[in-house]
Amino acid sequence: MPFTLSRAVRPNILSLLPYRCARDDYDSGILLDANENSYGPATEANPALQLERYPDPHQTELKKLLAGFRGVPSPDYFFVGVGSDESIDLAIRVFCQPGKDKILICPPTYGMYSVCANINDVGIVKVPLDVTDGKFSIIPSEIKKALAADKSIKIVFLCSPGNPTGTLIAEKDIKEILEFQEYDGVVLVDEAYIDFCKEPSSVASWTTKYPNLIVIQTLSKSFGLAGIRVGIAITNPDIARVFNNTKAPYNVSTLASKVAIEALQPAGIAKMNSNVQQIWKQRDDLIAALNKFPRVRGILGANDANFVVVQLVNEKGEPDNEFALSVYKRLAETEKIVVRFRGMELGCTGCLRISIGTEAEHKVLLEKLAELLQ
Structure with missing residues (x-):
């Protein structure tokens, strides 16, 4: 069944007359209206x-x-929000009827999809990733089976590269979901970490072809601007218009906007690219160093993001949450080095997620891990 906006969007949202703020009419002169x-x-x-x-x-x-930066034909394809989380929440509010509709996620994945669904009283269908040997790939056949069986699923969330997996989803797998004829909902691809992939991998340009595709990105990661909380959604102009109609009137501050505009100038983009190349080098060096420790079973995932997932083992050589948690707490509480314990996620037993830092930060981390991983 082809995607139709009028059928996909909640009727009350589709008929919404957005709040008309003062700056919608005039933005210069003697302003005595707001x-x-x-x-x-x-x-x-x-x-x-x-x-x-x-x-x-x-x-x-x-x-x-x-x-211009993302190679999308028009600004009409964009929604700008307070981090990617606003786009996630808006998508659920726009497409899902509370108490009736559902989203589909592929764990292990970003936790805010479930949090936003729960806040909005929306159900969650889980189709786990293939976690065999740290593969962390989606299983399109299982996703399609779930979509065919449950017509109340309105959004498929795909995190690419994944969090906490760090693995880029294959383009053919995303395309298979987008082109599944028995599904008439939307596919949201979360590309928060896309700039850390060594090959161009964004599907943002696909929004000109697929009317049911939403791609969300952020300036928090590759641009190093987590403090300004600016995220974007790239989608066909009809969905973008609905998002822009539904958001709060002045959701992005002047200060955040100014910094974001400066970052997207040629000098800012060059600086971002330079920093990403340094992160690639530090990522490769960190992986090589971690793999030398006797209590490290290996690095999971494809390492397409700015972090690595390292799996720790006990004296028997088995992935061990208790041991990983003790290392995590010792690093944070005694050594003042904070990483993330991820052992409770599917396929991540005994795992710590380590964000890529500077060479100096890695030196300290590795020295402390050498003491703890004997």
Whole structure:
């Protein structure tokens, strides 16, 4: 069944008349329409920022830069939000009827999909990844089986590269889900870590072909801007319009927008690419060093992101959560080195997730691990 927006979106959302804010009409001149404080902010800030005024509700300049950077034909394909989490929550609110509809996830995966579904009273169908030997790949046949069996599934969430798996999903597998004729919902591909893949791998440009595809990305990771909380959704203009109609009027601040715009200038993109190349080197070096420890069984996943998943074993050579948890706590509480314990995730028994740091940070980490992994 072909995807139809009018059938996929909740009726009350589709008929929504968005809040019309003051800046929708005019944004220059003597502005006495939005109950702003014309005497300026109560802080020493650059007057050029005009912090006493509300930000651009449409983020026009930022969307133009994003369209050019991601090779998407028009800013009309974009929604800009407060991190990727706003896009995740909006997608569930737009497409899923509370208490009736469901999403599909492939664990182990990013935890906010389930959190947002639970907040919105939306069911969750789980089709686990193939975790054999740390493969962490989706199983399209199982996903399609679940979609065919349950017509209340409205969104398929695919995290690529995965979190905590670090594995890029094969393009042919994503395409197989998008083209499944028995499913008329949306496919959301979370590409938070896409810039850390060594080969161009984003499916953002596919949004011109597939009307049911939503690709979410963020400036938090490769651009190193987690503090400004700017995320984007790339999708066909009809869905983007629904997202923009549903969001809060001024969801992205002037300060966040300004930093994001600066980052997407040629100098900012060059700096991002340079940093990514350093992360690649540190990732490869860290993997080589970790594999030398006797209590390390190996590094799981394909390592397409800015972290590695290392599996620790006990004296019998078995993956061991108790041992991994003790190492995790010792690193954090005694050595002040904080990694992430991931042993409770499917296929991740005995695993720690380690974000890629600097060479100096890795030196300290490896010295401490040498003491703990004897």
